[in-house]
Amino acid sequence: MSAIRVPVIEKIFSANDRMARLNYDRLQKDRVFSVNLMASPGAGKTSFILQTINRIKGVHRVGVIEGDTAPVTIDADKIIQAGMPAVQINTGGDCHLDASMVSDGLDQLPLSELDLLIIENVGNLICPAAWDLGTDVKLLVASVPEGDDKPYKYPNIYRGLDVLVINKTDLLQYIDFNMDYFRQGVEILNPGLVTFPVSCKTGEGLDAWIDWLTSKVKEKKLH
Amino acid sequence: MSAIRVPVIEKIFSANDRMARLNYDRLQKDRVFSVNLMASPGAGKTSFILQTINRIKGVHRVGVIEGDTAPVTIDADKIIQAGMPAVQINTGGDCHLDASMVSDGLDQLPLSELDLLIIENVGNLICPAAWDLGTDVKLLVASVPEGDDKPYKYPNIYRGLDVLVINKTDLLQYIDFNMDYFRQGVEILNPGLVTFPVSCKTGEGLDAWIDWLTSKVKEKKLH
Numbered sequence: 001m002s003a004i005r006v007p008v009i010e011k012i013f014s015a016n017d018r019m020a021r022l023n024y025d026r027l028q029k030d031r032v033f034s035v036n037l038m039a040s041p042g043a044g045k046t047s048f049i050l051q052t053i054n055r056i057k058g059v060h061r062v063g064v065i066e067g068d069t070a071p072v073t074i075d076a077d078k079i080i081q082a083g084m085p086a087v088q089i090n091t092g093g094d095c096h097l098d099a100s101m102v103s104d105g106l107d108q109l110p111l112s113e114l115d116l117l118i119i120e121n122v123g124n125l126i127c128p129a130a131w132d133l134g135t136d137v138k139l140l141v142a143s144v145p146e147g148d149d150k151p152y153k154y155p156n157i158y159r160g161l162d163v164l165v166i167n168k169t170d171l172l173q174y175i176d177f178n179m180d181y182f183r184q185g186v187e188i189l190n191p192g193l194v195t196f197p198v199s200c201k202t203g204e205g206l207d208a209w210i211d212w213l214t215s216k217v218k219e220k221k222l223h
Numbered sequence: 224m225s226a227i228r229v230p231v232i233e234k235i236f237s238a239n240d241r242m243a244r245l246n247y248d249r250l251q252k253d254r255v256f257s258v259n260l261m262a263s264p265g266a267g268k269t270s271f272i273l274q275t276i277n278r279i280k281g282v283h284r285v286g287v288i289e290g291d292t293a294p295v296t297i298d299a300d301k302i303i304q305a306g307m308p309a310v311q312i313n314t315g316g317d318c319h320l321d322a323s324m325v326s327d328g329l330d331q332l333p334l335s336e337l338d339l340l341i342i343e344n345v346g347n348l349i350c351p352a353a354w355d356l357g358t359d360v361k362l363l364v365a366s367v368p369e370g371d372d373k374p375y376k377y378p379n380i381y382r383g384l385d386v387l388v389i390n391k392t393d394l395l396q397y398i399d400f401n402m403d404y405f406r407q408g409v410e411i412l413n414p415g416l417v418t419f420p421v422s423c424k425t426g427e428g429l430d431a432w433i434d435w436l437t438s439k440v441k442e443k444k445l446h
Contacts, residue, residue: 042369095349145368146265
């Protein structure tokens with residue numbers, strides 16, 4: 001009888017998946033709706049979170065975990081200035097958050113007082129896609145200046161999404177960006193994906209996103 | 224006497240560094256000046272390469288290695304249409320090129336006929352920074368829409384650069400981007416870094432880059 005072999009890479013993902021499940025259960029206990037927010041560097045993740053907070057802060061309390069590859073608190077400071085609790089996680093150069101880092105972040109947040117948790121992942125279209133954090137949904141903030149070919153070039157991250165935000169639509173008039181070509185690429189990978197074109201600069205399109213988000217937050221509170 | 228321990232991570236980098244050295248020697252033999260071109264997704268890497276080829280094609284012959292995480296040949300096809308040899312390397316979802324992949328790419332290129340090799344790395348500001356490919360220089364294409372805080376958030380990649388290109392300067396008039404703040408961040412990490420602000424759309428700033436590049440290509444031919 002030969003020995004049973006377990007490939008090392010599978011073991012790592014299994015540990016991450018177990019930790020992600022624990023995160024999910026902790027958030028479920030306090031009925032906190034949670035979002036794993038991913039994007040390329042500079043797509044406007046933090047602006048999008050700030051706009052979201054501004055629009056729901058009278059109704060819902062939001063906690064934020066900020067993932068950074070360096071010990072900078074630029075983004076976390078902005079969230080705290082907006083009046084919401086934020087935790088900064090420095091990955092020490094690592095290219096993504098994992099469920100264990102998020103677990104450490106959850107320890108620092110008043111979960112029982114929150115309705116919504118947003119986890120701002122490291123700016124990267126590749127590595128974060130492979131690591132489940134235990135959230136309710138995975139959201140990507142794409143942006144117009146990145147170009148309309150990104151679904152074709154980074155298919156893995158688009159395949160796993162629950163929500164897509166297309167930010168910086170105010171720049172559509174200055175940039176060659178074929179929205180139909182972009183959306184066709186998304187549709188092939190993830191048919192029927194919930195999508196919100198928005199401009200965090202002008203506010204255009206954000207109401208539709210907020211309606212969707214608040215309905216999800218309320219739904220989570222009830223179940 | 225205790226056993227000598229070699230951490231696994233160090234062993235991997237050592238193998239990559241040895242392979243990078245072999246790549247360097249191969250390019251040195253044919254006096255091909257080489258550039259490891261890195262950037263965030265959508266910063267305009269391929270446009271920058273095409274503009275460069277257009278401006279020097281009468282004088283120098285350019286080969287291109289295109290790194291992609293998916294089996295798409297969008298970028299490689301554009302280079303071939305521009306009349307230069309290109310090889311596409313699909314990393315199979317991996318977040319960066321390594322020296323071994325580049326070695327495979329070199330096998331497919333007519334090195335003795337080339338003056339310049341440009342390696343377009345995977346769109347990512349984190350992982351490519353850690354992997355030497357054996358090129359003469361490491362170049363980053365930053366872009367205005369990514370925001371002026373990127374050197375502060377992704378310091379590792381800025382630290383290791385030999386050349387910085389700031390692309391999409393035509394969008395400066397529509398975007399809040401503080402060039403002084405951006406440049407201060409770069410200066411702290413990499414004092415005196417050679418920097419070219421350009422617009423691949425309008426062509427502004429490209430002449431200075433081409434002057435610098437052609438002087439380097441000629442220098443390599445002589446030594």
